[in-house]
Amino acid sequence: MKSLNGLQSSAFIQLMNWIFRPLDFLEDCARQYGDTFKLNLMGLPPFTVVSDPQGVEEILSVDAKKFDVGRTNNLAAGLLGDNSLVLLDGAPHRRQRKLMMPPFHGEKVKSYAETICQITNKVADRWQEQSTFIAQKAMQDITLETILHVVFGLSEGDRYQQIKPPLIELLDLTGSPLKASVIFLPLLQQDLGEWSPWGKVVRRKAKIYELLQAEIDERRANPESAGNDVLSLLMSARDERGEGLSNIELKDQMMTLLVAGHETTATALSWALYWIHKLPEVKQKLLAELDSLDPDADPLTISRLPYLTAVCNETLRIYPVAFIAFLRFAKSKIEVMGHQFEAEEMLAPTIYLTHHREDLYPEAKKFKPERFLERQYSTYEFLPFGGGNRRCIGYALALLEMKLVLATVLSNWNLSLTSARPILPKRRGATIAPDNGVPLTLNGRRSRTKRDLVMASDF
Numbered sequence: 001m002k003s004l005n006g007l008q009s010s011a012f013i014q015l016m017n018w019i020f021r022p023l024d025f026l027e028d029c030a031r032q033y034g035d036t037f038k039l040n041l042m043g044l045p046p047f048t049v050v051s052d053p054q055g056v057e058e059i060l061s062v063d064a065k066k067f068d069v070g071r072t073n074n075l076a077a078g079l080l081g082d083n084s085l086v087l088l089d090g091a092p093h094r095r096q097r098k099l100m101m102p103p104f105h106g107e108k109v110k111s112y113a114e115t116i117c118q119i120t121n122k123v124a125d126r127w128q129e130q131s132t133f134i135a136q137k138a139m140q141d142i143t144l145e146t147i148l149h150v151v152f153g154l155s156e157g158d159r160y161q162q163i164k165p166p167l168i169e170l171l172d173l174t175g176s177p178l179k180a181s182v183i184f185l186p187l188l189q190q191d192l193g194e195w196s197p198w199g200k201v202v203r204r205k206a207k208i209y210e211l212l213q214a215e216i217d218e219r220r221a222n223p224e225s226a227g228n229d230v231l232s233l234l235m236s237a238r239d240e241r242g243e244g245l246s247n248i249e250l251k252d253q254m255m256t257l258l259v260a261g262h263e264t265t266a267t268a269l270s271w272a273l274y275w276i277h278k279l280p281e282v283k284q285k286l287l288a289e290l291d292s293l294d295p296d297a298d299p300l301t302i303s304r305l306p307y308l309t310a311v312c313n314e315t316l317r318i319y320p321v322a323f324i325a326f327l328r329f330a331k332s333k334i335e336v337m338g339h340q341f342e343a344e345e346m347l348a349p350t351i352y353l354t355h356h357r358e359d360l361y362p363e364a365k366k367f368k369p370e371r372f373l374e375r376q377y378s379t380y381e382f383l384p385f386g387g388g389n390r391r392c393i394g395y396a397l398a399l400l401e402m403k404l405v406l407a408t409v410l411s412n413w414n415l416s417l418t419s420a421r422p423i424l425p426k427r428r429g430a431t432i433a434p435d436n437g438v439p440l441t442l443n444g445r446r447s448r449t450k451r452d453l454v455m456a457s458d459f
């Protein structure tokens with residue numbers, strides 16, 4: 001049996017590193033302790049980081065009965081509610097997940113394609129020529145409108161306009177590493193009035209729940225308005241005793257989808273826009289591929305383009321928005337990579353470290369979409385959406401959105417980075433985002449050129 005390395009530094013120092021410089025910290029640890037090591041963050045139970053694909057597979061491919069996940073997410077309860085899918089385990093998790101999946105599944109997701117392109121054009125039409133805008137904010141507008149469409153069947157309208165400000169404010173409340181501390185430190189999750197960090201979260205959340213309740217009440221009063229959106233499906237679901245979900249269960253799931261489903265994709269898109277405009281050869285190849293398409297190509301043809309797909313994958317590899325998968329809590333003794341873990345120990349597939357292994361991704365610090373054209377990666381080598389029974393339910397939507405938004409923006413608009421300064425990753429809540437949101441300058445509309453068409457044959 002192999003022995004496991006634990007860090008020598010104090011739990012307080014480990015916590016500070018985890019909050020303020022998580023990626024560098026993980027890399028420092030991996031250099032010193034190898035693929036598998038134990039972290040002990042002050043105030044939180046210790047957990048073991050696993051990044052070797054074999055170890056990741058041993059964790060993610062086992063029967064869900066071996067690990068609990070929901071209870072390791074309990075710190076998210078204050079934000080997402082006790083009934084959130086991410087906090088459930090066992091049969092309740094399976095049941096809720098099954099109910100929530102259909103709108104996020106293959107065929108259904110494809111039906112959102114036109115809407116995503118329309119929303120993108122609408123948001124882009126508001127950009128002013130020769131002026132600067134922040135990619136993260138613009139992408140949030142697009143992904144928020146998309147998720148509201150999928151979850152509620154809402155597009156525009158009063159409720160959309162009302163829900164947007166408190167939701168964005170709520171996410172901004174964890175927008176810096178310091179502010180993000182409220183989601184790691186139970187001690188800080190106390191409502192000490194309107195101006196306290198947690199007090200602000202509680203008040204924004206109450207406002208959103210009020211609006212969600214108004215939407216639920218309206219649907220109950222007009223059952224004929226039920227559509228194919230997630231809220232309609234959840235409202236019509238019945239358990240074996242014929243009982244439906246309570247109002248609070250419905251609101252917690254809606255909140256989970258709104259939070260999990262828009263900021264993540266907006267951040268991934270901002271990173272993609274950064275890399276594309278940072279690296280002229282990437283932009284050139286992408287434009288050539290897009291321009292080689294028939295102008296009336298349907299969105300699904302666009303979503304299958306190989307170089308566009310490779311750019312999206314490389315974006316999610318180099319700075320995976322979620323740099324670590326949910327923690328897995330061993331329900332009984334288990335062996336992973338030759339290490340024995342006792343019941344109640346926690347393991348964490350660490351996406352960032354797996355994605356930066358030189359044996360899998362040579363020159364891992366370089367943005368090289370071509371690696372995804374030259375090699376097929378397994379689901380334990382490339383896992384931006386986690387895996388197993390907790391794999392992100394929105395992954396197909398997120399990927400479709402990334403591809404269509406990028407294709408629409410790049411085909412129609414000529415953008416450039418406002419500054420040549422490199423943009424670095426920074427913690428934003430539980431995610432890793434570009435430190436300044438990626439300022440872009442709009443240089444004008446773009447039209448296709450013959451030269452671009454010729455270049456499409458370059459790859």
Ligand code: HEM
Pocket residue numbers: 085086087097147256257260261262264265268320321322324325326327384385386387388389390391392393394395397398
């Ligand atoms: C680029 C965008 C996104 C990324 C990188 C991402 C990443 C992830 C990751 C890493 C997990 C944890 C999986 C695990 O531990 O095995 C997760 C879970 C989840 N994601 Fe996403 N996600 C994205 C977009 C979305 C979208 C668009 C939605 C919803 C519409 C969504 C909803 C969820 C939910 C509900 C879970 C919890 C699943 C469960 O507990 O069963 N995510 N996501």
